[in-house]
């Protein structure tokens with residue numbers, strides 16, 4: 001397993017020093033498709049439990065209620081294609097969100113090809129599917145997506161409007177935003193229904209100038225639809241974000257304790273994206289893919305002691321290979 005050791009400031013566990021993510025442990029699951037709470041989806045499908053991209057704002061630990069250090073462990077639902085094949089024959093047909101909880105195109109997928117096999121089954125059965133990732137490995141499967149019947153498959157990459165120097169703090173191991181923007185353009189150019197999802201918009205981190213640049217790039221890339229969703233503070237997200245931001249942005253870390261600020265600034269950022277889309281002729285949809293029906297859960301931020309530099313999850317040079 002590869003992991004970031006905050007006491008040494010080094011990645012541990014592989015000879016090159018470049019993290020390739022945790023080794024996936026194989027697990028089996030009796031069900032493949034789960035009911036989805038997301039708007040527009042009948043089912044969710046997640047080939048992996050855990051995520052090597054290790055975003056500090058990730059909601060997934062709260063969804064799966066597993067609070068081991070995020071990004072240091074991974075389970076692959078190794079028999080998922082077989083289970084899915086059976087369910088596609090027996091369950092009522094409905095739209096599937098692929099990667100609703102964890103990224104389906106994290107590094108382990110390159111060798112395991114679980115997501116690819118599931119996608120082939122879904123498209124082969126003619127079921128509608130929507131896929132989201134932060135990894136450019138999704139480009140590998142454009143051949144499958146291009147073969148889907150018209151109007152049944154769409155894909156998107158998420159962005160957060162985070163300034164480049166802060167990306168290593170909040171989304172250290174996903175593909176860099178510029179790579180995601182290039183992937184969006186490539187996919188749209190191939191005629192596949194492609195959307196961009198600004199999520200989460202992080203109060204105190206997401207930057208209007210960066211949002212302007214990213215929306216402007218999208219407008220020239222052929223991407224037609226844009227969605228946006230502000231940070232939803234819940235569970236341990238606050239503590240993880242504070243740990244990530246504490247050294248470089250201590251004021252921003254402190255402001256995250258103010259739930260009123262988090263809500264109002266998050267909404268302001270969403271309206272900023274809405275206006276930028278209007279300015280650039282892009283369709284903005286606040287109710288788009290992967291947006292939950294209920295935006296905020298009850299949450300009372302606890303005052304979290306700001307960690308020292310040796311305890312913060314600072315990654316100096318964000319490595320990635322997906």
Ligand code: SF4
Pocket residue numbers: 051052053054055057058059060101102103133134171174
């Ligand atoms: S890529 Fe998605 S699932 Fe993975 S850590 Fe980041 S937000 Fe969570």
